[in-house]
Amino acid sequence: MILAGSQNLLAVQNAIVGVAAKGMSSAAFFKIMNNSDQSDTLYAVRADFAEMAQLHVSFRKDGLVGMHPVKFVAVPARSTFYFKHGGYHVMLMGVKENLTAGKKVKLELLFRRAGTITVEAVVKR
Amino acid sequence: MQHNGTLERKKSGDRRQQAGNRPPASGFRPACLLLLLTSCFYLGCSRLPVLEDLGGMSYTFYNQDSAKVSFPSAYKGKIVVMSFIYTHCPDICPLTTNNMQHLQDTIAADKFKGVKFVTMTFDPNRDTPSVLKAYADIRGIKFGDWDFLSGSDPNTDSVTYAVGVRYFPNDSTYSKDGKLSYYIVHTDKCILIDRNGRVRGEYSGSQLDFEAILNDIKSLER
Numbered sequence: 574m575i576l577a578g579s580q581n582l583l584a585v586q587n588a589i590v591g592v593a594a595k596g597m598s599s600a601a602f603f604k605i606m607n608n609s610d611q612s613d614t615l616y617a618v619r620a621d622f623a624e625m626a627q628l629h630v631s632f633r634k635d636g637l638v639g640m641h642p643v644k645f646v647a648v649p650a651r652s653t654f655y656f657k658h659g660g661y662h663v664m665l666m667g668v669k670e671n672l673t674a675g676k677k678v679k680l681e682l683l684f685r686r687a688g689t690i691t692v693e694a695v696v697k698r
Numbered sequence: 699m700q701h702n703g704t705l706e707r708k709k710s711g712d713r714r715q716q717a718g719n720r721p722p723a724s725g726f727r728p729a730c731l732l733l734l735l736t737s738c739f740y741l742g743c744s745r746l747p748v749l750e751d752l753g754g755m756s757y758t759f760y761n762q763d764s765a766k767v768s769f770p771s772a773y774k775g776k777i778v779v780m781s782f783i784y785t786h787c788p789d790i791c792p793l794t795t796n797n798m799q800h801l802q803d804t805i806a807a808d809k810f811k812g813v814k815f816v817t818m819t820f821d822p823n824r825d826t827p828s829v830l831k832a833y834a835d836i837r838g839i840k841f842g843d844w845d846f847l848s849g850s851d852p853n854t855d856s857v858t859y860a861v862g863v864r865y866f867p868n869d870s871t872y873s874k875d876g877k878l879s880y881y882i883v884h885t886d887k888c889i890l891i892d893r894n895g896r897v898r899g900e901y902s903g904s905q906l907d908f909e910a911i912l913n914d915i916k917s918l919e920r
Contacts, residue, residue, distance in 0.1 A: 591788060591792050592792075592836050592837055593788075593836060594832035594833060594835065594836040595832075596832075597785055597786070597829075597832070597833065598785070598786045598787070598788045599788050600788035600789050600792075624873055624874065624875075625871070625873055625874065627871065629788075629789075631789045631790060633886070636885055636886065636887075637864065637883050637884060637885055637886070638790045638883070638884060638885075638886045638904070639868050639881065639882070639883030639884070640787075640789060640790075640868075640869075640881055641868065641869040641881070642869060642871065658789055658790075658793055658904075659789065659790070659793075659904070662788065662789050664788055665788065666786075666871070666873065666879055667873065671836060672836070673836060674838075698796060698837060698838070
């Protein structure tokens with residue numbers, strides 16, 4: 574495990590987590606840059622500051638919005654994959670402390686090939 | 699979903715009903731125009747159509763301080779920007795709340811007066827007044843002109859039905875301690891209500907068109 578947010582040719586950058594009061598839900602967003610010639614798969618996220626972390630995707634259809642869990646996210650070779658508002662995000666349920674703007678928290682991203690990548694995320698409104 | 703209260707849609711004032719209408723060809727047209735202009739001068743008018751009249755409603759809600767609020771009469775005489783959220787939503791609803799905050803700051807900077815912000819939860823069983831207060835506090839929301847409302851299921855259903863906000867539970871997850879957590883599919887909407895409790899504008903909450911809603915607020919202020 575490393576703390577720099579990258580391993581070999583896979584890097585995770587610009588990680589942010591939304592503000593949330595203790596006990597509530599939040600979400601994490603970041604970008605994954607796969608500079609290798611092989612695709613990789615993000616299959617889990619660990620967040621010690623939340624009761625549960627799940628990979629989710631939001632959808633918009635016929636004026637309605639919603640989200641549902643996904644089991645994994647494939648990151649193709651030589652590509653950048655964005656976890657962003659309105660799309661893929663890490664659902665963080667039951668945060669264990671107040672997440673106020675400016676605070677920093679750690680996320681562990683588990684990839685099939687690259688292994689575990691630990692990133693520091695900044696809490697933002 | 700239950701609905702109580704009487705919801706009479708005023709079709710004559712609904713722009714969706716007016717599409718394609720043409721004024722009658724008659725000699726009364728100049729007189730009608732004069733009457734309209736006179737009415738506008740004395741009563742105040744806006745280019746915005748009436749989408750729904752909530753004036754006949756009266757439903758009890760509770761704000762973030764658990765104070766009773768009669769909706770919409772508590773806001774009579776105010777222009778209201780209203781959004782609909784649930785606090786367990788981590789992605790879309792926070793964007794809506796952020797947009798409302800930005801709008802509140804813009805309006806304060808422009809020195810508009812008499813604009814009130816209202817956020818209603820459509821998940822009142824989880825979003826109690828204290829939960830709504832915590833949700834707003836952590837975001838630094840200024841409560842002076844902003845209410846977060848929670849009410850009974852029937853009252854919530856009645857208001858949201860009238861303004862065209864739909865919601866229903868979708869996927870769910872059990873936490874490690876066996877607690878069920880569910881997500882809600884919902885309409886992404888905020889609305890603009892005039893001083894008489896009439897809906898005059900509808901917008902995406904998470905993708906709010908600031909220029910459009912500010913122009914519409916100015917239009918209602920005249």
